[in-house]
Amino acid sequence: MATILNSQDSYNVLEQELKRKLKFFPPLHLASVAIGEEYSTEVYRSSQLKVAERLGVEYRPVSLKRYISFKGFVAEIKKINDNRNVTGIIVNKPFPWPEEEVFSLIDEAKDVEGVHPVNLGKLCISSKTIADVGKDLFIPPTVRSILHVLSLSDLENVYGKRVTIVGFSSLVGRPLALLLANAFATVSITHIATSQKGDLPGYVERADILISAVGKPHLIKGDWIKEGAVIIDVGVGKKDGKICGDVELQAAKKRASFISPVPGGVGKLTPLFLFDNLIKAAQRGQKLKSR
Numbered sequence: 001m002a003t004i005l006n007s008q009d010s011y012n013v014l015e016q017e018l019k020r021k022l023k024f025f026p027p028l029h030l031a032s033v034a035i036g037e038e039y040s041t042e043v044y045r046s047s048q049l050k051v052a053e054r055l056g057v058e059y060r061p062v063s064l065k066r067y068i069s070f071k072g073f074v075a076e077i078k079k080i081n082d083n084r085n086v087t088g089i090i091v092n093k094p095f096p097w098p099e100e101e102v103f104s105l106i107d108e109a110k111d112v113e114g115v116h117p118v119n120l121g122k123l124c125i126s127s128k129t130i131a132d133v134g135k136d137l138f139i140p141p142t143v144r145s146i147l148h149v150l151s152l153s154d155l156e157n158v159y160g161k162r163v164t165i166v167g168f169s170s171l172v173g174r175p176l177a178l179l180l181a182n183a184f185a186t187v188s189i190t191h192i193a194t195s196q197k198g199d200l201p202g203y204v205e206r207a208d209i210l211i212s213a214v215g216k217p218h219l220i221k222g223d224w225i226k227e228g229a230v231i232i233d234v235g236v237g238k239k240d241g242k243i244c245g246d247v248e249l250q251a252a253k254k255r256a257s258f259i260s261p262v263p264g265g266v267g268k269l270t271p272l273f274l275f276d277n278l279i280k281a282a283q284r285g286q287k288l289k290s291r
């Protein structure tokens with residue numbers, strides 16, 4: 001029977017660490033931009049706000065009109081980039097333009113989600129270990145949260161392990177795959193085409209570590225899971241009115257050795273890593289000012 005992670009203990013430790021680090025800075029300021037009123041974005045922003053309040057960080061939601069033009073959007077982002085009081089910026093999905101056009105507008109020194117092409121590019125060419133790469137770069141908070149949760153399982157050392165990642169977004173699947181491959185895991189990246197071809201069960205069956213970030217309730221069936229596998233569920237969906245993950249938890253429990261569930265696993269810790277990246281942005285800002 002699998003151990004089911006309850007990330008509250010980690011949350012408490014990480015929160016204390018953040019509070020200690022934040023004492024060395026004047027109040028930091030996070031701008032969180034959203035376009036239109038998307039329910040999932042509002043849920044995400046309200047959890048960011050709660051953590052910001054607990055940490056004493058100034059949180060500024062910037063809500064733009066659904067039909068704002070791209071030119072208007074560029075001007076709004078420029079204003080936030082140029083505002084010296086703003087330490088970090090997030091542009092929440094969804095938005096009606098290609099990701100690369102939107103994410104490249106963010107000042108890369110304030111890019112606390114690590115999505116600017118320069119930050120993703122640096123991550124792509126880095127050959128450092130996971131721990132060292134995190135010191136220099138903005139790693140997307142969800143990825144940091146996944147790596148932290150992985151370190152709580154007994155498969156902390158991924159060397160030579162077969163990892164299947166389901167989902168290939170620039171916020172989760174892509175950077176995660178690069179970092180794990182750098183740590184010498186054998187990584188398979190699966191996505192919509194893998195599912196459509198009927199190959200997903202095979203990739204799940206061979207995984208020592210399965211990480212799923214799709215957002216389709218119970219996409220991964222419990223009986224696909226390898227005996228003793230570590231499962232990190234990241235996807236957030238709703239079934240019968242309840243929040244649930246991509247993996248069929250009850251069935252998976254019987255086969256896996258460790259499960260980070262939804263809710264209660266990675267998602268709880270992600271905002272803390274976001275604010276840790278904000279501290280990194282503040283440190284960079286201080287270095288730039290002192291030059």
Ligand code: NAP
Nearest residue numbers: 142167168169172191192195213214215234235236267270
């Ligand atoms: P995203 O950009 O929509 O990416 C989802 C990925 O899943 C895409 O690569 C998509 O492929 C793939 N996909 C879609 N249907 C699939 C299927 N049937 N089989 C295999 N792959 C499929 O979303 P995201 O921002 O990465 O977020 C993914 C999920 O994680 C969402 O539920 C989100 O709410 C959750 N999330 C959780 C946290 C947390 O901290 N817990 C943080 C961020 C996101 P295509 O693009 O080709 O369709």
